[in-house]
Amino acid sequence: MTISKLKANLIYDPKSKRNLTEKLFTSISAIFSIIAILPLVLVLAYILIKGGSQISWETLILEPEPPGDDLLSAGGIGPAIIGTFIISSIASIISIPIGVGGGIYLAEYAKGGPFSRFIRFGTNVLAGVPSIIAGVFIYAVIVATKVLFGSMFSGIAGGMALSILMLPTVIKTTDESLKLVSDDLRRGSLGIGASMFTTVIRITLPAAFRSIATGIVLGLARAAGETAPLIFTALFSRYYLTGFGDLFYEMGSLSVLIYNFALEPYEAQNELAWAASFILVVLLLSMNILSKLVSDIASGDSNK
């Protein structure tokens, strides 16, 4: 009798309380994941349709018109595209040497003492600093003091603000990618008499190059979409650069253009904001997907 009871318990009963709770929680978590990916689908679909339909040669090349001047055509976003590229390049030029250098120090030279622990802590603190604080800082140091040849808002100041946001990502990825390089490589190189510097430059850095590069691209993609630090460092300009000297003056960028034109009461300006969003999102998503593909291939190689 007891045995038959036990046997009965071993049969899967879909209506038992235990199995119903299982199903309930599973469906809750499934619903939650659908809700979680819903915004991406909705935002992407809307931007691709609404923004994509605005794209034409004129929008890509022309300068934007002053708000309200021409209610039918707001011009284009050409200068803002160039501006985004320039400001992100300035940010990379500053943050890549500092970040990779600092990462090399942490991974190769530091021996886990208080200094390296402090630097790692500082990197984490910097990673948590809100992006607008980076803008406030650059405003106080560069813009308000007019140290750059007496000019206030400038593309360079904007690049500096973005570089502060990129820096922690670059350091962390360099540090972590170098740590993954096998110690045998280092010992081999040092064992045949190479100096520490040669070992780092010729052996460990190339071995970690791909993952460092993907980290940098991800950091850059995050920085290029930032707006908050730019609205009072680079400000905005409707005109194309005319020469090198324009780097020291206000510079437009896609993200600030979206912000400014989204809040305009004119339809034409709002549509330009959608067009700029389309370009920015396509740019950033392809950077993200590409770097993920590259890092997947890289990790696939090391597994074999």
Add this chain to the structure above:
Amino acid sequence: MADDDKDKFLLKQRTVSEKFIDEGFKLFFLSMASIVAIIVFAIFVVIFYQSLDSIDSYGMKFLTTSNWNPVTDEYGAFTAIYGTLVTSFASLIIAVPLGVGTAIFITEDIIPKKIRGLIGLMVELLAAIPSVVLGLWAIFVMEPFIRPFLNLLYKMFGWIPFLSTQPIGPGIAPAILILVVMILPIITSISRDSLKQVPAKLREAAYGIGATRWTAMFNVILPAAISGITGGVLLGLGRAMGETMAVTMIIGNTNTFSWSILSPGYTISAMLANQFGEADGSQVSSLMYAAFILMLLTLVVNIFAQWVVKRLSLKY
């Protein structure tokens, strides 16, 4: 063996230039690392120093009053501080179950691996959409869509102080929703990583004694992963507090205080984004004071997150 052949195997002393380069680059890397520390310090010192004027003249009153008037030089940031705290904590309350639930769904064997990977990728890509674009979408698509629901909420629960104003457009509630979208990826991806790191032995042991998937989840796997998940949640909170653009575009930007989340409001970061470009005199100092408060808030949350991850991790 010829002499020149032998030379190849002789140990050579490093030349001075080689040593110099070696040492020089070590110093170079060291200084690059120090720059990070210098920047962190500089951010604190500069913002604190710039806000001294305002701290002197307004002191704690700055935190508890909410009149913001550049003409009469009266500044109080209570509305912005309230907005920052309400938006970030409310968005956390919604985003944590969503994020952790999604993380569980894509780490457990519920659906095929490829779909799991795809969901994970999509959530991560959500993080790649710039804040300003989400703000644009929130203004033109999300807010008009949810307004009827908020109106319904007001009609049914208007007697609760938090829901006591008629929603007329931008406001705290849409800002909370857009913040949920922005912190969801970080909570999901960190929770997923922590769940993946739970040793297989623990799962096997739990299933071995007859636990179902969700009993094992609640009693074994989640407790083992709790440190990482809490860390991720706190990082999300820090992100939400500092998030600027989407919130600025949708929150309504008014310094008039109201308890209601259906009314327009302000956050510290929105205030900075709105006013910094055109501020001068004591307004700059007051904005710096607000920035300083925001920095302290996010710093405390972030350091607490790091401490939790170190301290709470179970030793299995």
